[in-house]
Amino acid sequence: MHSESLVVWRLIARASGCLRHRHSECALVAARRGGFFMIDRGWAQFIAKRGERVWIVVTGALLTILSIRYDGFEALTTFSAAHEQWELDELLVIVFFAGLCATALLVLRARDLRRESAARTAIETAERLRVENDRDRLHNLFEQSPSFMAISRGPEHRFEFVNSAYEALVQRSRDRLIGREVAELFPSVLRIGIIPIMDEVYRTGVPYSARRVRVNLSEHYEDPRFERVVNWVAHPYRDAEGRIIGVFSEGTDITDQVDAEDKVRRLTSELIHVARVSAMGTMASTLAHELNQPLTAISNYAATAEIVCKQREAAQDDPIVGALTAIKGASLRAGDIIRRLRRMCARETARTEVVRIVDLVDDALKLGLIDFAERQPEVKVSVPPSLLALADPIQIQQVLVNLVRNSAEAMAESPTRMLRIAATRIGNMVDISVQDSGPGLSGDALARLFEPFTTTKAGGMGVGLSISRTIIEAHGGRISAHNEPEGGCTFRFSLRMPEAPAVLETSRLG
Ligand SMILES: Nc1ncnc2c1ncn2[C@@H]1O[C@H](COP(=O)(O)OP(=O)(O)OP(=O)(O)O)[C@@H](O)[C@H]1O
Ligand SMILES: [Mg+2]
Numbered sequence: 001m002h003s004e005s006l007v008v009w010r011l012i013a014r015a016s017g018c019l020r021h022r023h024s025e026c027a028l029v030a031a032r033r034g035g036f037f038m039i040d041r042g043w044a045q046f047i048a049k050r051g052e053r054v055w056i057v058v059t060g061a062l063l064t065i066l067s068i069r070y071d072g073f074e075a076l077t078t079f080s081a082a083h084e085q086w087e088l089d090e091l092l093v094i095v096f097f098a099g100l101c102a103t104a105l106l107v108l109r110a111r112d113l114r115r116e117s118a119a120r121t122a123i124e125t126a127e128r129l130r131v132e133n134d135r136d137r138l139h140n141l142f143e144q145s146p147s148f149m150a151i152s153r154g155p156e157h158r159f160e161f162v163n164s165a166y167e168a169l170v171q172r173s174r175d176r177l178i179g180r181e182v183a184e185l186f187p188s189v190l191r192i193g194i195i196p197i198m199d200e201v202y203r204t205g206v207p208y209s210a211r212r213v214r215v216n217l218s219e220h221y222e223d224p225r226f227e228r229v230v231n232w233v234a235h236p237y238r239d240a241e242g243r244i245i246g247v248f249s250e251g252t253d254i255t256d257q258v259d260a261e262d263k264v265r266r267l268t269s270e271l272i273h274v275a276r277v278s279a280m281g282t283m284a285s286t287l288a289h290e291l292n293q294p295l296t297a298i299s300n301y302a303a304t305a306e307i308v309c310k311q312r313e314a315a316q317d318d319p320i321v322g323a324l325t326a327i328k329g330a331s332l333r334a335g336d337i338i339r340r341l342r343r344m345c346a347r348e349t350a351r352t353e354v355v356r357i358v359d360l361v362d363d364a365l366k367l368g369l370i371d372f373a374e375r376q377p378e379v380k381v382s383v384p385p386s387l388l389a390l391a392d393p394i395q396i397q398q399v400l401v402n403l404v405r406n407s408a409e410a411m412a413e414s415p416t417r418m419l420r421i422a423a424t425r426i427g428n429m430v431d432i433s434v435q436d437s438g439p440g441l442s443g444d445a446l447a448r449l450f451e452p453f454t455t456t457k458a459g460g461m462g463v464g465l466s467i468s469r470t471i472i473e474a475h476g477g478r479i480s481a482h483n484e485p486e487g488g489c490t491f492r493f494s495l496r497m498p499e500a501p502a503v504l505e506t507s508r509l510g
Contacts, residue, residue: 148230148253150177151237153246157182157198160246169228169253170217188216198234198247205236205244212258229258267453274461288338295335302328340367343394352475354498355393357423357430358383364397365421368404377408377417377436387423389430389495395471396495399479402464403434403491409457410438411488418488428497429477435490440483449481468493 142149148166152159159177167174170186182198183190192215197208211231218226232251236244306324340363361383369376389396404419411417418437423430441449448454450469455462465479472479477494484490 146252147250150249151246152182152198152249155199155202157195157247169230171226185219186217188218188222201234201236201247202244207233207235209233212254228253229255284341288342291338292335295331295338299328299331299335302331337366337370352390352392354388355391355396356385357387357389357432358385360393360396360400361421364400364404368401369408372408375408375412375417377411377419380418380420383421383423387425387430388498390498391475391495399468399471399493400434402468406464407434407436407438411436414438425497426494429494430497431492431494433490433492435484435488437488440487440489441481446481450479
């Protein structure tokens with residue numbers, strides 16, 4: 001042990017304050033379960049012979065690792081117990097290495113703990129992300145669901161959650177719903193018995209389902225805009241322990257479907273009505289033909305009786321003469337009306353001809369106001385007799401009759417009933433307007449006026465204006481409507497004028 005390396009070795013050991021004993025060269029110890037390793041003098045000499053300091057370091061590191069790997073503490077304790085006869089220096093070296101091992105162990109343990117904690121954090125983060133993903137997916141599912149969903153809590157059914165479909169159903173955003181009671185928000189649900197059903201579901205836990213529930217979801221009064229038809233299911237809503245804590249409502253809004261079905265039903269009945277009217281039209285034509293003869297006879301008899309009375313020098317103011325004159329006039333008018341009706345009902349292919357506007361207006365007024373006996377409006381016509389247009393007289397008469405009737409119907413309850421029909425020339429077109437003093441058109445009505453089946457009348461079909469637009473556009477004109485500032489509204493349409501000055505051979509339709 002006099003080599004240079006042993007000196008170095010001793011110096012290292014001495015620096016650690018452990019080497020003062022004769023056995024110090026064999027004091028580097030590490031143990032493993034069931035055995036131990038030690039550097040004895042021979043190993044030390046081998047190291048010295050090799051003369052490489054690095055071996056000393058390697059040996060120290062190896063022993064440290066071994067003592068850590070193989071539960072060095074326990075082994076070292078056993079070892080020291082078995083070598084009680086060892087001197088203090090030997091034990092000090094053992095303690096020194098034990099301390100080294102403990103420190104290394106602690107460092108490694110800390111590293112393990114750090115790794116464990118990092119792994120735990122990674123697992124927790126992955127779990128949190130999974131839960132968040134699940135929650136987001138569930139949330140999206142709820143939000144995108146075409147079914148409406150809502151959770152109400154407690155026996156008072158206070159809204160806790162609603163999805164977008166529910167917001168659309170009730171036409172209110174969720175911040176106006178959450179925290180409020182169902183009955184307070186939708187008073188009509190109380191009246192139709194929905195709250196008692198929810199009470200029952202909450203109390204018994206038995207789900208309830210209903211189809212085609214018609215419900216008004218307005219807050220203050222039964223506003224028809226909030227009228228909906230729904231298929232609805234109410235489930236008990238339970239907490240983690242299975243206790244019922246609320247009601248989960250879910251369902252579909254089938255209002256559009258029900259409206260469409262109603263519309264089809266209405267259209268079917270209207271179609272039946274049209275078929276009936278069409279049959280009536282054919283009958284009216286025959287009827288008119290049949291009635292025309294007795295009416296002509298009545299008027300002829302009245303005229304003859306009038307002449308006879310006059311020949312018998314009855315006074316001009318004799319009531320009999322007056323009555324006969326009236327009979328003659330009435331029967332002529334009746335015949336006239338019947339002739340016009342026959343033409344209206346006749347199905348003819350469209351034929352464009354030069355027509356006098358004033359005659360069309362005159363005919364339309366006679367036909368259009370036929371059943372407005374005591375609610376007849378005051379009529380003002382301002383149409384130059386010379387104003388001509390190129391048109392199918394029957395079709396334009398149909399347009400005018402609908403406009404006149406619409407106006408008269410709109411003014412039925414008005415205090416003043418004034419109907420103005422005017423026509424003027426604008427360039428090579430004739431502009432015809434029908435103005436009334438009725439209530440005018442609402443914004444909604446104005447937007448959909450010329451669409452088919454738009455009506456506010458119980459018996460109306462809502463096709464008059466849409467047919468009128470088709471007719472006018474087929475004539476190369478335009479039809480429009482606007483409200484008048486002083487009340488009422490005006491419908492206006494245009495027709496082409498004949499290109500060359502035209503001479504009318506017959507002016508009347510009848
Ligand atoms: N002069 C008017 N004043 C107020 N509202 C009107 C007037 N003219 C039309 N309307 C509104 O426009 C709707 C559509 O009119 P349209 O003539 O197309 O159908 P309708 O008169 O209801 O039925 P029909 O098919 O028997 O004519 C009417 O129901 C009415 O609400
Ligand atoms: Mg109409």
